[in-house]
Amino acid sequence: MRPLTDEETKIFFEKLTKYIGENVRLLIDRPDGAYCFRLHRDRVFYISEKLLKHAVSIDRDHLMSIGTCFGKFTKTRKFRLHITALDYLAPYAQYKIWLKPTAEQQFVYGNHIMKSGLGRISDSTAKYQGVVVYNMADIPLGFGVAAKATSECRHAEPMAIVCFHQADVGEYIRAEDTLVG
Amino acid sequence: MNIQQSEKYTLPSGEEIEKEVLLPPDLTVLKSRIKEVIGVLSDFTIKREEGRDRVEYLEQLRKDLCTYYSYNDFLMEAFMETFPLGELIEFLEANETPRPMTIRTNTLKTRRRDLAQALINRGVNLDPIGKWSKVGLVIYNSQVPVGATPEYLAGHYILQGASSFLPVMALAPQEGDKVLDMSAAPGGKTSHIAALMKNTGMLFANDANPDRAKAVVGNLHRLGVTNAVVMTYDGKILPKMSRGYNRVLLDAPCSGSGVISKDPSAKTSKDSKDIARCSHLQKELILAAIDCADEGGYIVYSTCSVLVQENEWVVDYALKKRHVKVVETGLDFGRDGFPRFQKLVFHPSVKLCKRFYPHTHNMDGFFVAKLKKISNNIPSAAPEVEEEVAEEKNSDDSDEETVKSKRMKRKKGKANGSLNKKTGPKITKNGTDAKDDKVNGVAKKGSAIVKKKMGKQQKKVLNNKMKGPKKLRK
Numbered sequence: 001m002r003p004l005t006d007e008e009t010k011i012f013f014e015k016l017t018k019y020i021g022e023n024v025r026l027l028i029d030r031p032d033g034a035y036c037f038r039l040h041r042d043r044v045f046y047i048s049e050k051l052l053k054h055a056v057s058i059d060r061d062h063l064m065s066i067g068t069c070f071g072k073f074t075k076t077r078k079f080r081l082h083i084t085a086l087d088y089l090a091p092y093a094q095y096k097i098w099l100k101p102t103a104e105q106q107f108v109y110g111n112h113i114m115k116s117g118l119g120r121i122s123d124s125t126a127k128y129q130g131v132v133v134y135n136m137a138d139i140p141l142g143f144g145v146a147a148k149a150t151s152e153c154r155h156a157e158p159m160a161i162v163c164f165h166q167a168d169v170g171e172y173i174r175a176e177d178t179l180v181g
Numbered sequence: 182m183n184i185q186q187s188e189k190y191t192l193p194s195g196e197e198i199e200k201e202v203l204l205p206p207d208l209t210v211l212k213s214r215i216k217e218v219i220g221v222l223s224d225f226t227i228k229r230e231e232g233r234d235r236v237e238y239l240e241q242l243r244k245d246l247c248t249y250y251s252y253n254d255f256l257m258e259a260f261m262e263t264f265p266l267g268e269l270i271e272f273l274e275a276n277e278t279p280r281p282m283t284i285r286t287n288t289l290k291t292r293r294r295d296l297a298q299a300l301i302n303r304g305v306n307l308d309p310i311g312k313w314s315k316v317g318l319v320i321y322n323s324q325v326p327v328g329a330t331p332e333y334l335a336g337h338y339i340l341q342g343a344s345s346f347l348p349v350m351a352l353a354p355q356e357g358d359k360v361l362d363m364s365a366a367p368g369g370k371t372s373h374i375a376a377l378m379k380n381t382g383m384l385f386a387n388d389a390n391p392d393r394a395k396a397v398v399g400n401l402h403r404l405g406v407t408n409a410v411v412m413t414y415d416g417k418i419l420p421k422m423s424r425g426y427n428r429v430l431l432d433a434p435c436s437g438s439g440v441i442s443k444d445p446s447a448k449t450s451k452d453s454k455d456i457a458r459c460s461h462l463q464k465e466l467i468l469a470a471i472d473c474a475d476e477g478g479y480i481v482y483s484t485c486s487v488l489v490q491e492n493e494w495v496v497d498y499a500l501k502k503r504h505v506k507v508v509e510t511g512l513d514f515g516r517d518g519f520p521r522f523q524k525l526v527f528h529p530s531v532k533l534c535k536r537f538y539p540h541t542h543n544m545d546g547f548f549v550a551k552l553k554k555i556s557n558n559i560p561s562a563a564p565e566v567e568e569e570v571a572e573e574k575n576s577d578d579s580d581e582e583t584v585k586s587k588r589m590k591r592k593k594g595k596a597n598g599s600l601n602k603k604t605g606p607k608i609t610k611n612g613t614d615a616k617d618d619k620v621n622g623v624a625k626k627g628s629a630i631v632k633k634k635m636g637k638q639q640k641k642v643l644n645n646k647m648k649g650p651k652k653l654r655k
Contacts, residue, residue, distance in 0.1 A: 046407075048407075048408070050383070051383050051408060054383055054410075055385075058410065058412050058422070062412050062413045063410070063411075063413075064394050064397075064412060064413055065401070065402075065409075066409075066411070067408070067409075067410075068407050069402065087407075104331050108334055139332065139335045139337075140335065168334075169403070170334055172334055172399050172403045173328075173329060176399040180395070180398045180399070
């Protein structure tokens with residue numbers, strides 16, 4: 001477990017900014033104590049420093065997870081957000097998509113979102129903007145990338161993809177093994 | 182007195198038995214014979230056949246029960262030692278039916294009322310689990326898979342047996358505590374602890390098996406637990422790693438004799454060696470758990486087994502080896518622990534432990550003990566070692582030992598009688614008070630409750646009858 005290098009920090013925050021914009025600051029300056037990001041087995045964990053202090057004695061081989069896992073660095077040193085980061089993305093998300101009840105199932109099985117399943121979308125979402133996906137009861141279900149801007153969506157065909165799938169809560173069942181560790 | 186009552190039931194002779202072995206078992210014959218033999222045993226002096234003693238009847242009963250419910254000899258014998266006969270049948274019957282599916286609301290993300298409404302809208306038929314829990318729901322039936330609704334995936338609830346609530350409720354973690362969960366997988370209890378602490382303090386979840394620990398990681402993330410560390414050490418070396426926990430939960434690996442309805446393979450796969458192995462591991466782990474705790478800290482020990490070897494015996498062992506005492510679990514239902522069992526006499530405070538059974542509480546068989554650590558001092562081990570050896574000897578089934586202990590038991594006979602009386606009315610009280618059980622266990626639906634009430638009354642009669650002669654034993 002170690003702090004992120006400058007380069008890693010840059011890549012990581014660039015990715016986060018795509019979803020929550022300026023709110024990244026709020027993750028670091030928290031009123032309820034100091035929090036930090038740590039790298040462990042190529043994965044980035046978000047932990048309070050108090051907890052970190054107590055966990056330093058755990059060796060690398062036996063530590064599975066600490067705090068919240070945000071995602072991992074790939075072998076090509078890109079950063080990939082995992083669904084486990086959703087708890088921190090959802091409250092700060094700037095652009096959102098709401099799904100119709102009929103499309104919920106499709107999305108949590110890992111499919112892209114069609115125009116026909118689109119319930120609502122934030123105004124002025126740009127093309128290729130990172131968005132957090134909710135159902136109509138405001139339960140966050142995952143996140144993705146807008147395939148069309150809000151204005152384009154209005155005129156799109158029902159079967160046209162409006163949002164590319166990146167991560168969804170169904171992964172807790174489908175990919176529990178690869179999620180962490 | 183009518184004729185039927187005075188008619189005596191005759192045990193089958195050796196030849197008849199030999200004949201029967203060759204044929205496939207006839208279940209109706211078996212069932213009626215089980216009933217008859219229990220009838221005889223419940224009023225032995227009057228109903229017995231001349232020249233046959235209790236051992237023969239019990240032997241026959243055990244064989245029949247083994248065939249009828251397909252258990253192996255060892256486990257059936259262990260159950261017959263644990264339960265009075267009337268209750269034994271209820272217990273075995275309860276093992277044949279699955280327990281209701283229960284879920285726990287994740288209070289970190291939602292409230293029970295909101296969750297219940299959301300699930301009802303999806304076509305799930307549910308009810309609160311009972312008065313003893315504010316977060317549990319029992320599911321009767323559902324049109325959607327309950328383990329894959331968007332609410333489940335978003336971490337609003339977790340599928341968890343009703344009995345799994347109990348150790349965490351007994352542990353009663355407070356906000357800001359430093360808590361250790363020694364065998365955490367798959368993370369149900371761990372996340373319950375985190376929910377009670379409202380994500381404050383520190384939670385260390387350990388599981389020796391890295392593959393199973395993955396499930397802990399998945400569940401903790403899904404349920405939004407942010408204050409947890411998941412590690413994969415062997416529980417026995419944890420005290421060397423870190424100490425000073427306010428509370429430690431040890432849900433020890435066990436034989437699973439309380440969850441046979443969930444895993445019927447346990448009926449035949451366990452023998453005395455397996456139990457001894459479990460018991461040994463549990464003793465090592467409970468000492469490790471106590472060593473991890475701070476002075477004045479609490480340790481909760483639980484298993485999903487009903488056998489004394491894995492429960493009271495282990496707690497008693499810990500009482501001898503470490504400076505701890507048993508305290509009230511804070512659970513206001515369940516049966517008391519056994520302060521003595523056959524030839525074993527435990528520390529009297531073991532009575533404060535709680536036992537839960539499938540037939541009385543409609544949840545898995547479970548055992549919960551709460552210990553308070555008084556100091557870090559380890560009592561000198563010398564005299565205990567001797568006792569330990571003596572116990573080991575006793576548990577050997579060498580004839581001489583058994584005879585000796587039997588004789589001792591006879592001597593104690595009178596004293597035991599008073600004890601039996603003590604536990605006797607307790608059981609009967611539980612038996613008559615069907616309302617109490619309904620409130621405390623997992624709610625059953627309509628007709629099931631009526632049926633249960635009848636069962637209770639029958640049992641009461643049986644219990645009263647059985648109070649007459651001495652406690653049944655070989």
